[in-house]
Amino acid sequence: MDILKLANVSKIYGSVKALYEATMSVAEGEWLAIMGPSGSGKTTMMNIIGCMDRPTSGNVLLDGMDISNLSASELTHIRRDKIGLIFQQFHLISYLTALENVMVAQYYHSMTDEHEAMQALARVGLEDRAKHLPRQLSGGEQQRVCIARALINYPKLILADEPTGNLDEANEGIVIDVFKRLHGEGSSIIVVTHDPEVAEVADRTIFLEHGRISKIVLNR
Amino acid sequence: MxxxxxxxxxxxxxxxxxxxxxxxxxxxxxxxxxxxxxxxxxxxxxxxxxxxEFRNYGANMIFVPADDNAKLEILAAKRAAEAIPADSLIGMTPYRYETARINMRGYDIVGVDFGQARKTSPFWRIEGKYPEAENEVLLGADIADFTQLAPGAEVNMTGLAADGSRYRSDMKISGIVRTGGVEDGFIFLRLDDLERLAGNPGTADIVELSAAAGADQLNALVSRIAGDVQGITPKLVRRVTHSExxxxxxxxxxxxxxxxxxxxxxxxxxxxxxxxxxxxxxxxxxxxxxxxxxxxxxxxxxxxxxxxxxxxxxxxxxxxxxxxxxxxxxxxxxxxxxxxxxxxxxxxxxxxxxxxxxxxxxxxxxxxxxxxxxxxxx
Structure with a gap:
């Protein structure tokens, strides 16, 4: 079963076709990488898949629901329930501890649960750093907190925007290992990346150019 | 958490x-x-x-005799004033008006309780001093100017008593009062002196009251006193209350x-x-x-x-x-x-x-x- 399906999805700003007639699908449990140069439409596609924008035309089905024409408020609810977001710049709240940063996602989803948040940190190997503030963590550790936050509400789809873009090689390896483990546990993952080594570990890679899907490569 | x-x-x-x-x-x-x-x-x-502070500008309520009474009873006025809370009543001054001849000329004389007058009319400017002893008078400034009399001078006062007899008394001018108002045309003496000379004690023509209260409270008091006390008509001094x-x-x-x-x-x-x-x-x-x-x-x-x-x-x-x-x-x-x-x-x-x-x-x-x-x- 497909967790995500895009059918002829376009996003047009005036005369600029940021994304044009994109058609693709992601199966449940699949790991998909999206690659492309700057301005190729990666961010536009991420915004649409992540329920942060609506397409100008075409249909987007997330977990069987057509989200193409939902209101901003409805998209917020879908995003909260079904999407786990991981960012290049981590975007942790500086005045909250690692544990509280994970709990923020619970807070906006439903109810905070400290025990469950601690378990999420344990999944990414950070249970002993739970009480540390972001500035007391390394880049790799911050990204792992970001991953724990993305996982805490059991999302249907994990959406990662350049998750290793700000990391050194050692931390990049650690983060990729976390993704591999999540994939092994059956999580559906979409990773936008510039890094071919990160893309290679995904099941499939989609290449975008000038707003169009130019190539799809099966990695295994 | x-x-x-x-x-x-x-x-x-x-x-x-x-x-x-x-x-x-x-x-x-x-x-x-x-x-x-x-x-x-x-x-x-x-x-x-x-x-x-406003009470420095004079009384804001007066009691006058009810229509059919020429004089009002001071005791009745005191009872009526009990309607005003004690901590609000600053002063209550009965005034009794009579006529008399001083040095052979006719004047309006006023019997006053000067202790209370100081409270209800603190704006009076006195040259000399208030009458304190028996047979002392306070001359209005206009009269003093006209007669060229000064504090310390003695005058002879004659008048008609309530029983129809004539009284005569030598009076000493203790001071001159200057207000710029009608008071400048009166001669003031102690109320008990006037009662002793002219008789008919315990009565007044008008009673001035100074109360620390707003216009609404004063209006309420006037209504209450008018309803409760016979022989007295309470009135607001609208010039003062309106200014306040x-x-x-x-x-x-x-x-x-x-x-x-x-x-x-x-x-x-x-x-x-x-x-x-x-x-x-x-x-x-x-x-x-x-x-x-x-x-x-x-x-x-x-x-x-x-x-x-x-x-x-x-x-x-x-x-x-x-x-x-x-x-x-x-x-x-x-x-x-x-x-x-x-x-x-x-x-x-x-x-x-x-x-x-x-x-x-x-x-x-x-x-x-x-x-x-x-x-x-x-």
């Missing part, structure tokens, strides 16, 4: 992280609350404070205007600070929205910060406002200020309301932040 604790942790941490900026906003709210509470307390207390009411209304309007201006400035300061905070926190707001916060949740966080700011500033302002009103009251009126216990509570609530309202434009701006900006690496 519960959701509620998480909420308070987020808003408190957010305020503490921006100490200098929030201190400015807090001081703005505190100044607003100081002025609001201070001026409200003064405004509330002004009728009491100014009422005493007008002056108080203008003063209160001025206080209201100043308060409104200060509150508006407070709102502008808070709104500007919060707008800056929103702009600084765009990325954080975008992140929270990306994590699933809806506009209501974001609005509640900023309004929560505003309410904390308002409550803190309001509490600080209430303390400062009390000292401000006390300082103004002591320095201007020479008396301590009194205010109801709930005034500081209202000042805090008003500060919270003002701050919450001031937060609305920044909150609107915050809800317009797009969650997508966190994906663009901004």
């Amino acid at each position: 519960t959701n509620r604790r998480m909420y308070f942790k987020m808003i408190a941490s957010s305020i503490l992280r921006r100490k200098s900026r929030m201190t400015v906003a807090l001081l703005a709210v505190a100044i607003g609350a100081t002025v609001l509470l201070g001026l409200s307390a003064i405004s509330y207390d002004i009728p009491r404070q100014m009422g005493r 009411t007008t002056a108080l209304s203008k003063l209160r309007a001025l206080i209201l205007l100043v308060s409104a201006v200060v509150l508006a400035l407070t709102m502008i300061c808070v709104a500007t600070t919060m707008m800056t905070v929103v702009m600084e926190r765009r990325r954080e707001i975008g992140l929270k929205k990306a994590l699933g916060a809806d506009n209501g949740g974001i609005a509640m966080e900023f309004i929560g910060e505003g309410i904390l700011l308002g409550a803190g500033g309001g509490a600080l302002g209430s303390v400062l406002g009390y000292f401000m009103s006390e300082a103004v009251s002591v320095n201007v009126f020479g008396r301590s200020v009194t205010m109801p216990w709930y005034f500081p509570v209202l000042a805090i609530l008003a500060s919270v309301a003002v701050t919450a309202i001031a937060c609305l434009p920044p909150v609107r701006r915050a809800t317009q932040v797009e969650p997508a900006l966190v994906l663009r690496g901004e």
Whole structure:
């Protein structure tokens, strides 16, 4: 079963076709990488898949629901329930501890649960750093907190925007290992990346150019 | 940690992280609350404070005989005056008017209780001194000018007593009274002297009263006395009460205007600070929205910060406002200020309301932040 399906999805700003007639699908449990140069439409596609924008035309089905024409408020609810977001710049709240940063996602989803948040940190190997503030963590550790936050509400789809873009090689390896483990546990993952080594570990890679899907490569 | 604790942790941490900026906003709210509470307390207390000051301008109520009575009984007037609270009644002066000849010329003479007259007519300017001993008189300034009599001079006074006999007495001029009013054309003597000479004791033509009360209270007293006491018609001295009411209304309007201006400035300061905070926190707001916060949740966080700011500033302002009103009251009126216990509570609530309202434009701006900006690496 497909967790995500895009059918002829376009996003047009005036005369600029940021994304044009994109058609693709992601199966449940699949790991998909999206690659492309700057301005190729990666961010536009991420915004649409992540329920942060609506397409100008075409249909987007997330977990069987057509989200193409939902209101901003409805998209917020879908995003909260079904999407786990991981960012290049981590975007942790500086005045909250690692544990509280994970709990923020619970807070906006439903109810905070400290025990469950601690378990999420344990999944990414950070249970002993739970009480540390972001500035007391390394880049790799911050990204792992970001991953724990993305996982805490059991999302249907994990959406990662350049998750290793700000990391050194050692931390990049650690983060990729976390993704591999999540994939092994059956999580559906979409990773936008510039890094071919990160893309290679995904099941499939989609290449975008000038707003169009130019190539799809099966990695295994 | 519960959701509620998480909420308070987020808003408190957010305020503490921006100490200098929030201190400015807090001081703005505190100044607003100081002025609001201070001026409200003064405004509330002004009728009491100014009422005493206004009493320097003379009596504000008079008792006159009922239509069919030529004279009124002083004892009846005293009973009627009991309707006025003792702490509000500043003075009550009976006046008895007669005619007499002094040095062979006819004048209006007035029997007065000078002890009370000093309270009800403190504006009298006396050259010499008030009559204290028997057979002393106070000459009106016009009469003194006309007759060229000065304090210390002696005059011969003759008149007709109530029983029809004539009386004659040598009187000493103790002083000259100058008011610029009708008093300048009268000769005043002690009421008991007049009663001794002319008879018919315990009566007066008019009784002047000075009460520290507002126009509404005085009107209520007049109605009550008119209904309860026979033989006396109470009246307001409208020239005085109207002047008081007008002056108080203008003063209160001025206080209201100043308060409104200060509150508006407070709102502008808070709104500007919060707008800056929103702009600084765009990325954080975008992140929270990306994590699933809806506009209501974001609005509640900023309004929560505003309410904390308002409550803190309001509490600080209430303390400062009390000292401000006390300082103004002591320095201007020479008396301590009194205010109801709930005034500081209202000042805090008003500060919270003002701050919450001031937060609305920044909150609107915050809800317009797009969650997508966190994906663009901004």
